Amino acid sequence: MVPEEITAILQVFLFPGFSFLFSLAFFVEWLDRKLVAKFQNRYGPLHVGPKGILQPFADFIKLLSKEDITPAMADRVPFIAMPLLMLTLAMTPLFCIPINGCSALVSFEGDLIVVMFIMTLIALLLFAGAWVSTNRFSTVGGIRAGLQMFGYEIPLNIVMIGPAIGAGSLSISEIIKWQSQGRWFIITQPLGFAILTICLLAHLQVVPFDIPEAETEIVSGWLVEFSGKKLALIRLARNFKLILAASLMTSLYMGGTSGLWQPNPLTYFIKLVVCVFILSNLRALFARFRIDQFLAGVWRYLTPLALLQISIVEVLAW
Amino acid sequence: MKTIKIPFGPQHPALEEPINFIFEVEEERVVNVKPRLGYIHRGIEKLAENRTYHQNVYLIERICGICSFAHTTCYTQAVEELLGIDIPERAKFIRTITAEMERVQNHYLWLGLTAKETGFETLFMYAWRDRETILEVLEMISGKRVNYGMNTIGGVRRDILETMTEQIEDKLSHLEDRAQYYKKICTKEQTILKRTVGVGILRPRDALSLCAVGPTLRASGIPRDVRADDPYAAYDEVPFKVVTYKRCDVASRILVRIDEILESINIIRYALENMPKGPIQVKVPQRVPKGEAVSQVEAPRGENIHYLKSDGSDKPVRLKVRAPTLANLPPLCKMLIDVNIADIPVVIAGIDPCIACAERVMLVDTKTKKRRIWSGDKLWRYSCEWYRKK
Numbered sequence: 001m002v003p004e005e006i007t008a009i010l011q012v013f014l015f016p017g018f019s020f021l022f023s024l025a026f027f028v029e030w031l032d033r034k035l036v037a038k039f040q041n042r043y044g045p046l047h048v049g050p051k052g053i054l055q056p057f058a059d060f061i062k063l064l065s066k067e068d069i070t071p072a073m074a075d076r077v078p079f080i081a082m083p084l085l086m087l088t089l090a091m092t093p094l095f096c097i098p099i100n101g102c103s104a105l106v107s108f109e110g111d112l113i114v115v116m117f118i119m120t121l122i123a124l125l126l127f128a129g130a131w132v133s134t135n136r137f138s139t140v141g142g143i144r145a146g147l148q149m150f151g152y153e154i155p156l157n158i159v160m161i162g163p164a165i166g167a168g169s170l171s172i173s174e175i176i177k178w179q180s181q182g183r184w185f186i187i188t189q190p191l192g193f194a195i196l197t198i199c200l201l202a203h204l205q206v207v208p209f210d211i212p213e214a215e216t217e218i219v220s221g222w223l224v225e226f227s228g229k230k231l232a233l234i235r236l237a238r239n240f241k242l243i244l245a246a247s248l249m250t251s252l253y254m255g256g257t258s259g260l261w262q263p264n265p266l267t268y269f270i271k272l273v274v275c276v277f278i279l280s281n282l283r284a285l286f287a288r289f290r291i292d293q294f295l296a297g298v299w300r301y302l303t304p305l306a307l308l309q310i311s312i313v314e315v316l317a318w
Numbered sequence: 319m320k321t322i323k324i325p326f327g328p329q330h331p332a333l334e335e336p337i338n339f340i341f342e343v344e345e346e347r348v349v350n351v352k353p354r355l356g357y358i359h360r361g362i363e364k365l366a367e368n369r370t371y372h373q374n375v376y377l378i379e380r381i382c383g384i385c386s387f388a389h390t391t392c393y394t395q396a397v398e399e400l401l402g403i404d405i406p407e408r409a410k411f412i413r414t415i416t417a418e419m420e421r422v423q424n425h426y427l428w429l430g431l432t433a434k435e436t437g438f439e440t441l442f443m444y445a446w447r448d449r450e451t452i453l454e455v456l457e458m459i460s461g462k463r464v465n466y467g468m469n470t471i472g473g474v475r476r477d478i479l480e481t482m483t484e485q486i487e488d489k490l491s492h493l494e495d496r497a498q499y500y501k502k503i504c505t506k507e508q509t510i511l512k513r514t515v516g517v518g519i520l521r522p523r524d525a526l527s528l529c530a531v532g533p534t535l536r537a538s539g540i541p542r543d544v545r546a547d548d549p550y551a552a553y554d555e556v557p558f559k560v561v562t563y564k565r566c567d568v569a570s571r572i573l574v575r576i577d578e579i580l581e582s583i584n585i586i587r588y589a590l591e592n593m594p595k596g597p598i599q600v601k602v603p604q605r606v607p608k609g610e611a612v613s614q615v616e617a618p619r620g621e622n623i624h625y626l627k628s629d630g631s632d633k634p635v636r637l638k639v640r641a642p643t644l645a646n647l648p649p650l651c652k653m654l655i656d657v658n659i660a661d662i663p664v665v666i667a668g669i670d671p672c673i674a675c676a677e678r679v680m681l682v683d684t685k686t687k688k689r690r691i692w693s694g695d696k697l698w699r700y701s702c703e704w705y706r707k708k
Contacts, residue, residue: 040443136324140659207437208509216332216435216663287509288437290660292346 016099016265021091025239029056031273032242032280039284056239060232068228075132082129083226083233089125090240093118096172097247098256101263103173110170115248116157119203122241123149126212130222141221144291145212148202151298152209155306156199159192162313163252172251180258188316192309193253195302200245201282202294204238208286211294246275321349324659328357332435332663335673339666343659351654353647358673366637371397371471371606374634379465381639382672384427387420388617389624389639390469395550396613396626397471400606409473410552411593416459416468417551417615418582418589422493423452424618425575425582428670429500432572435663436513441503448496451489458482473599483590490583497579504572514569518653518665521566530649531642532620533578534669537571539564544616555592558585568668604632617642619670643672 011017030045030053037044045052070079096111098104104111123145130142163185164170167178179185186193202209213221226234250256250271259267289297321342328336336357342350362381366374378393379386391413398405430445453463460466460476468474478486504510520530525538535542541560545553561577563570608630615622620642627636646669653665 040440041447042443136322140324207439210437211660214437214660216437217660219331284440286438287433287441287507287513289509289512290658292658293512 011100011105016105017095020099021094021240021243022236024243025236026056026060027053028242028246028272028276029235029239030054031276032283035277035280036284039281060236063232063235064229066228066231068230069225071133071135071225073134074225075134078128078132079225080230082125082132083230083237086122086125086129087233087237087240089118089122090237090244093244094240094247097244097251098173098176098263099268100265101257107171107173109174112160112164112170112172112175115172115244116160119156119244120149120153123153123203126222129226133222133225135225137218137220137224138222140218141212141214141224144218145205145222147291147295148205148209148211151295152199152202152302155195155298155302156203158303158306158310159189159196159199160248160252162189162192162310165310165313165317168317172256176251176256176258176263179255180263184253184255186253189253189309189313191305192313193249195306195309196249196253197278197282198302200249201279202298204241204245204279206279206283208289209294210288211291214288242276242279243272245279246272249275249278326662332666333673334431335671337671337673339654339662341654341659341662346659348654348657348659348662351651353651355647355673363637363639366634368633370604370632371634372604374637375470376467378637378639379467379469382617382641383464384424384672385420385617385619385622386465387416387468388615388622389641391417391551392613392615392617392622392624393626393637394469394471395615396611396624397606398602399611399613400609400626400628401471401602402607403472403600403602405473405600406597407552407594408477408596409598411589412474412476412478412598413469413551414553414556415478415586415589415593416456416466416474418585419452419456419459420466421582421618422579422586423449423456424670425579426452426493428575428667429572432568432664432667433510435667436510438510441500441510445500448493451493455486455489458485470599472602473597475599477598478590478593486590487587490586494580494583497576497583501573501576501580504569504576511569513661513664514572515565515567517568517661518571518657518668519566520649520653524652525566525649528649528652529645530620531645532616532618532670533571533574534620534646534649536560536562537574538566544614544621548614550613550615552589556585556588568664571668605630606632606634619643619672620646641672643669646671 013019033056034044034052045055048054048058070076093115095106096104096115098107126145127142127149130138130145163175166185166188167175169175169178205212213223218224223231223234250268254271254275256271257263257265257268261267321344324341324343326339326341327333328338338354338357340352340354341348362377366377369377375390375394379390381389426445426449430442430449433439433441433445456466457463459478459482460468468476520534520538522538522540525535525540530538539562541562543560544550545558546560558581561574561581563574606628608628610625610627613624613626622642623640625636625638625640626634629635650666650669650671653668654662657665
C-alpha cells in the first residue's frame with residue numbers, strides 16, 4: 001500500500017492538483033478559442049500541436065519572454081503583486097471543486113461560501129490593480145469593473161445558494177452527493193441556471209459583458225498597463241476563472257462528477273466541456289452592452305428573478 | 319463640475335488610421351471635443367504636380383485604399399472636361415458598374431467595422447467574409463481586389479465580357495441575400511439596437527449647416543446624392559432611388575448603408591443588362607489645354623470633389639482633393655457632444671472615416687501652441703528662404 005502522505009502529495013501536485021489544473025486551463029482556453037472561431041467562421045488556433053491545441057501554452061511561454069514593464073507612475077509593490085494574487089485567488093477555489101470522485105481535495109461545510117468570497121475578492125482585486133496602474137484607461141476600466149461587480153454579485157450569490165438550500169448543505173461536495181441520484185438542480189431550478197450563466201459571463205468579463213476591458217472603447221481597460229510576465233499570469237488566471245465558472249455550473253446544477261456510472265473525472269470533464277460550449281456560444285452571439293445598460297438590466301430583471309427563484313426553492317423545501 | 323481630458327488616438331484599437339481627439343468628459347458624458355489631424359499627411363497633391371496626367375491616374379488611385387475608384391473617376395472626369403472629350407457610352411456603364419461594386423464592398427467593410435466597435439465580433443467576421451464575394455468579382459473584372467486600375471483618361475482599361483455576366487449575377491444574388499439578412503439582424507437584435515438607437519444624433523439642420531455628405535447626411539433624412547443631383551458616368555440612364563432614413567442616429571446610418579448595398583446591386587444588374595456595345599476608350603492627347611475644372615463624384619463615403627488647374631503642359635499646376643471625410647469631420651464633432659464615452663468609437667465609425675484621404679498641412683508653433691494653416695504660396699516662399707539660409 002502507498003502511504004497516505006504520498007497519495008496526498010500526488011493528489012495535490014499531480015491529479016487533481018496543480019499539474020492537472022494547469023493542463024486543464026490551457027485546454028479550456030484552446031476549446032474556448034476554437035469554438036468561438038468556429039462560430040465566427042474562422043479557423044482559430046491551427047499550427048502549434050494537433051489542431052492548434054498547444055497554442056495557448058505557446059502563447060503563455062511567449063508572453064513570459066516578453067519585456068515586462070512597470071510604469072514609472074504605478075504603485076510598484078501592489079502592481080507587481082497583483083497578477084500573482086490574481087492567479088492564486090483564481091486557482092484556490094478549484095481545490096473545493098470535486099473532480100476525482102465525490103469529494104474535493106479541500107472539502108468542509110461552508111466551502112461554497114469560501115468560493116463566493118474568493119470570487120468577490122477577484123473582482124475587487126481587478127479594481128485595485130486598475131487603480132495602482134494609474135493609467136486613464138485602466139482607471140475607467142477599473143471603475144467599470146467595480147460597478148459591474150455591484151451589478152452581478154447579488155444575483156450570482158443568490159442563485160449559488162439555491163442548490164445549497166435544495167440539498168440542505170453549504171458544501172459543494174455534499175450538493176453533488178445529493179444530486180448523484182439524477183436529481184439535477186438544472187431540472188428543478190432552470191431559471192437559477194440561466195441566471196448563473198449570465199452572471200458568470202459578467203464575472204468572466206466576456207462579450208456581451210466585457211465592459212471593463214472593452215478593447216475598442218478603452219483599450220482593454222484595467223489590464224492596459226500589464227505586460228510580459230504579468231499579462232501571462234493574468235491570462236492564465238482568466239483561464240482558471242473560466243474553469244471555475246464551468247465547474248460551478250456543472251457542480252451546482254448538473255450533478256458534477258456523478259452521472260450514470262460511479263462518480264468519475266470523465267463525467268466531470270464531459271460536463272465541463274458542455275458548459276464551456278454554452279459560455280463560448282453566448283460569447284459569440286451578442287454585441288457589448290454599455291455599463292449603464294448592464295446595471296439597469298441586472299437590477300431590473302436579474303436580481304428580482306433570482307429572488308423569485310430562491311423564493312420558489314424555499315417554498316418547495318418547506 | 320470638473321471635467322477631465324481623455325485623449326483618443328492617434329493610436330487606438332478603434333481607429334484604423336491615426337487621428338487624435340481630445341475629449342473633455344464630465345462623468346461619462348462628452349462635453350467638448352477637439353480633433354487634430356496631421357499624423358498621416360502624404361503630400362499627394364504636391365506629388366501630382368510633378369507627374370504627367372496619365373501617371374497621376376495611378377497616384378490618385380492610392381489616395382484611398384477603399385474608395386480608390388471614386389477618386390480616379392473624379393480625377394479623370396476633370397481631365398476629360400479640360401480636354402473637352404466625351405468618353406464612349408460603354409465606358410460610362412463600366413465606370414458605373416465598378417463604382418457601385420466599390421460601394422458594395424465599402425459598405426460591407428464598414429458594417430463589419432461598426433459591429434466590431436460595438437463589440438459584436440461575430441457580425442464583423444461574417445460581414446468581412448461576405449465582402450470577399452464582391453472582391454472576387456472585382457478581381458475577375460480588373461485583376462485586382464483593391465486599387466483596380468480600371469480608369470484611364472478617356473475611358474476604362476478593361477471590358478466586362480459576356481462570359482463574366484453570369485458569374486457576377488450568381489455572386490450578386492448571394493450578396494443580396496446576405497444584405498437582407500444583415501438588415502434583419504440590425505433591426506431585430508437587441509444588443510445592436512441598444513448600442514445604436516439614439517446614439518450620435520445629427521439633426522437635419524446641423525447636418526446641412528455643417529456640410530455633412532454622403533450616407534451621414536442621408537441618415538439625417540436629407541436626400542442629397544451627387545449621382546442623382548448632378549449625374550456623371552451613366553447614372554442619368556440608370557433608375558435608382560436615393561436612400562434616406564429619418565432617425566439621425568447610428569442605427570439609421572447602418573440602415574442607409576445596408577439599403578444602399580441593395581440599391582447598388584440593382585444598379586449593377588440594370589447596367590449589365592443595358593450596357594451598349596462599342597469601344598471602351600478613346601485616344602487622348604498628352605497635353606491638356608489651359609483651364610480649370612471641378613469634378614464631383616459620389617464616393618461610398620460621400621461627395622468627393624477634385625479641382626484641377628492646367629497651364630497647357632502635360633503636368634497639372636494644381637490638384638486639390640476634397641475627400642468626404644474632411645467634410646464629415648465638423649458634423650462628427652457635433653455628433654460626439656453629449657455622447658457616453660462607451661459610444662465614442664461607434665459614433666466615430668458612423669461617418670466611415672478615412673483619415674489619410676483627408677489630411678492637410680497644419681503648422682503648430684510649439685512654444686506658443688498657435689496653429690496656422692498655410693497656403694501653398696506661403697509654404698513655397700518659406701521653403702525657399704529656409705534653403706537660402708542653409
